[in-house]
Amino acid sequence: MTGKELMEIAIKARERAYVPYSNYKVGAALLDREGRVFSGCNIENAAYGPTNCAERTAIFKAVSEGSTQFSAIAVVADSSEAVTPCGVCRQVMAEFFDPDTIIYLGNLDGKIVETTLEKLLPHAFTSKDLTMEGRH
Numbered sequence: 001m002t003g004k005e006l007m008e009i010a011i012k013a014r015e016r017a018y019v020p021y022s023n024y025k026v027g028a029a030l031l032d033r034e035g036r037v038f039s040g041c042n043i044e045n046a047a048y049g050p051t052n053c054a055e056r057t058a059i060f061k062a063v064s065e066g067s068t069q070f071s072a073i074a075v076v077a078d079s080s081e082a083v084t085p086c087g088v089c090r091q092v093m094a095e096f097f098d099p100d101t102i103i104y105l106g107n108l109d110g111k112i113v114e115t116t117l118e119k120l121l122p123h124a125f126t127s128k129d130l131t132m133e134g135r136h
């Protein structure tokens with residue numbers, strides 16, 4: 001699947017965003033290593049804090065369905081520049097993505113920027129940091 005095709009799925013998922021507070025719709029489409037695609041949108045909440053970003057919706061859907069190995073994710077919003085994931089989503093990506101996992105950032109004008117997790121979150125804190133034997 002091409003980045004453009006994955007982005008098209010993210011654009012469709014964006015339409016399902018539940019955004020009564022920000023009115024800022026975001027869509028995501030996550031491609032796993034078996035070729036399955038999990039879409040996501042942002043889901044807001046009156047208490048604001050429980051809001052879930054589109055990227056995390058897609059990742060949590062996939063993990064809850066037994067898929068944990070991914071090759072790419074596309075994210076899109078109606079922004080002048082390609083949308084960029086928040087820090088919380090980058091950390092969640094770091095839990096499941098390899099550093100070279102491809103991340104396509106887009107907007108509705110057709111802009112697509114290709115990047116990687118390593119570029120978005122260098123020096124990520126991951127499970128490897130919890131395994132220093134004897135050191136606490």
Ligand code: THU
Nearest residue numbers: 022024026042053054084085086
């Ligand atoms: N949001 C996402 O869903 N993904 C991003 O990459 C950036 C921010 C959402 C959270 C909130 O619902 C709205 O966009 C405004 O911050």
